[in-house]
Amino acid sequence: MVLIRSVLLALLGASSALSNPVAELGSIDIEARRPVPNSELLIRDSTPNSSGYKDGYYYSFWSDGLGSVNYTNGRGGSYAITWSGPCSTIGGKGWNPGRAKKFHYSADYRTNGNSILEVYGWTTDPLVEYRIVENFGSYNPGSVAQIKGKHIADGSEYTVGNVTRYNQPSIQGTKTYQQIWSVRRNKRRNGTISLSDHFDAWKKFNLTLGRHNYQLFALEAYFSSGSVNVTLW
Structure with missing residues (x-):
């Protein structure tokens, strides 16, 4: 957890980092962490990390071992997360491999502070981490990105941007990636969420995806509190 410790030290020691916490949250990779045995309820009293398949869906959950975080795998495409305190966490359900499909979802999302409700995924060749943000708390996560443009999908405008992550954890170890x-x-x-519409728009901005790895509808949170109950289909 060297990355997380260094991030927390930077946040505690520099006001500039506190003003932009999601920039560091973006460096978290679920799959790069050491797994523990799968369970229906993962309660943080150490550093939980689990991924696998349940009822036809792929799920993955990670947290940094701080604060209080509970992740519950429900039936089918449902899951729940509660969190509070000085924590970093990300988890959700989806598919592995991902694809250009439609995500149908319903979420009871309550947040006090910095969190994101999103599609979250990875591709390889090229190595890309991507997010389609549907809702967020106190901080707009798109502020970390270099804006490429805007497009319309599913009844709303989306702002598109990218960031180059240098020598950061990824599904392929420490790498530089988009x-x-x-x-x-x-x-x-x-x-x-019509993923094909987003992927097509990214191509127009010269943002290229590769071969799909896992793809989740996820909750991501950092130094905040809240709860979410999600059903995905």
Whole structure:
């Protein structure tokens, strides 16, 4: 957990880092962490990290071992997360490998502070980490990106940007890779996300995906509190 420790030290020691915490959150990779045995309920009293398959869905969950975080795998495409305190966490359900499909979701999302409700995924060749943000808390995560433009999908405008992550943890170990963001203007807690529309728009901005690895509808949180109950289909 060298990365997380260094991030926390930077946040505690520099006000500039406190003003932009999601920039560091973006460096977290679920799959790069050491797994523990799968369970229906993962309660943080150490550093939980689990991924696998349940009821036809792929799930993955990671947290840094600080604060209080509970992740519960429900039936089918449902899951729940509660979190509070000085924690970094990300988890959700989806597919592995991902694909250009439609995500249908409903979420009871309550947040006090910095968190994101999003599609989260990776590709290889090229190595890309991507997010389609449907809702967020106190901080707009798209602020970390170099803006490439805007496009319309699923009834709203999305702002598209990218960031180059240098020598950061990834699904292939420590690598330099592109991070792509699409942030929805009109926040929502339920709806349909047409991934093909986003992927096609990214191509127009010369943002290229590779071969799909895992793909989640996820909750990502950093130094905040809240709860989410998600059903995905």
